[in-house]
Amino acid sequence: MFLQTIDILNAETTRPLILAVDITGAPHGWISWQSAVGHQAAGRVDRSMGEFFFTFRGGHSRLTGLRSELTVSSILALRGRNPHGWEPQAPALCNALLFQRDHYLCCYCGARKPAHALTRDHVRPLSRGGRDSWKNVVTACRACNQRKGAAPLESTGMAMLYVPYVPSIYEGLILRNRRILADQMEFLKNLLPDHSRLVTQEA
Numbered sequence: 001m002f003l004q005t006i007d008i009l010n011a012e013t014t015r016p017l018i019l020a021v022d023i024t025g026a027p028h029g030w031i032s033w034q035s036a037v038g039h040q041a042a043g044r045v046d047r048s049m050g051e052f053f054f055t056f057r058g059g060h061s062r063l064t065g066l067r068s069e070l071t072v073s074s075i076l077a078l079r080g081r082n083p084h085g086w087e088p089q090a091p092a093l094c095n096a097l098l099f100q101r102d103h104y105l106c107c108y109c110g111a112r113k114p115a116h117a118l119t120r121d122h123v124r125p126l127s128r129g130g131r132d133s134w135k136n137v138v139t140a141c142r143a144c145n146q147r148k149g150a151a152p153l154e155s156t157g158m159a160m161l162y163v164p165y166v167p168s169i170y171e172g173l174i175l176r177n178r179r180i181l182a183d184q185m186e187f188l189k190n191l192l193p194d195h196s197r198l199v200t201q202e203a
């Protein structure tokens with residue numbers, strides 16, 4: 001168990017995102033520490049499932065002179081079911097998630113590059129009826145993207161080093177939180193399908 005006290009009056013302190021799950025343990029999404037503290041104070045937390053605990057300390061009470069504080073866990077099971085249901089939904093396609101899905105590796109030459117040097121390549125080009133969807137896009141460096149152009153892949157002599165796939169909603173949650181905590185990562189990784197490349201990714 002890991003305990004940290006966070007002074008909310010100190011603007012410099014980084015505050016973690018809290019993973020909210022429903023009463024069955026199905027992830028709902030990331031919530032801010034303010035929401036987490038609100039749920040905790042309102043008695044809507046069924047149980048704490050994280051290994052990290054944060055005590056948020058606020059201002060001094062004028063009546064008692066004591067500082068207000070509330071402790072929340074990094075993973076909170078909230079009472080009630082998610083009103084939107086738990087249908088597995090693919091996260092929206094965007095380059096940031098795409099490059100992370102593909103580990104910043106160009107699908108054609110295998111070079112690992114920073115995000116600014118990478119592009120979204122449509123395996124079947126848009127001009128040839130390809131779709132802008134997770135299963136038709138891969139990460140490509142600029143050189144490879146240009147070389148491939150709008151030609152069908154077969155005619156370019158280029159080969160794909162990996163296969164595109166639709167990230168699960170849980171994968172989307174992992175990819176979206178850049179400051180994900182170890183226990184949150186473990187929790188979400190356990191829900192990923194085997195084909196996810198994040199399963200084998202080193203943290």
Ligand SMILES: [Zn+2]
Pocket residue numbers: 106107108109110111140141142143144145
């Ligand atoms: Zn390349």
